[in-house]
Amino acid sequence: MSDAALVLFSGGQDSATCLAWALERFDRVETVGFDYGQRHAIELSVRPALLDAMRTLKPEWTSRLGTDHLLDLSVLGSISDTALTSDAAITMQSNGLPNTFVPGRNLLFITLAAALAYRRHIDVLVGGMCETDYSGYPDCRKDTMLALQSALRLGMATDVTIDTPLMWLDKAETWKLAETLGGASLVDVIRSGTHTCYLGERGELHDWGYGCGKCPACVLRANGYRTYRQAG
16 A cells, blocks of 8 residues: 555545545545635535534544644636636537636646645645546546656656546446445435535535436436446
8 A cells, every 4th residue: 555645625426436536545645625715605614514423433534634734725716707606607618618627727726736635745645637537628538648747757866756546437337336435325425425516505415416407417416426326
């Protein structure tokens, strides 16, 4: 088992699943979140309780889950004009991307995570990027992650690795992976403890979790959960 990993942990379904994946594989796991002025900033408020819940699921996870970091990236929100950083309606743009795409977000997240990991003597970054069930964001693609990994290794003289365990999984398979990693208890923690809705709606707990049920993130999550449940 490798020594340590830093998980990009937003408080959403995918990052929570990635955290469980890392806790099964690494002796020491730290987490990092980013406050970039996101419309669904409620995801940041659920992180502490979610981390506490993850610690209780397995004895070995209790000892492995270490320091959490939260970085202020408000500058990203201030230079963005997107439906994730303002109250704009969610629409498609002329370039074929939804206006929920925040340009440079994952590039900046990974770069700053790598800088933090360098200081923390960690050489593995774990992120929930996926190009199977996703909104077409170019910074979620495997090729982007590989290119960024190469740039970081060159620019930081480090052997940093970017692991993306969800890259080729659809949402139903992501729910199934959570079950494999932590059983029904982890599935329930993710269902009720995480937040993924782009609009920040947390009023009603659906069978698949909290959310408006209409934004692209909610639709993916809900459809994936129902497919996962139907598959048994």
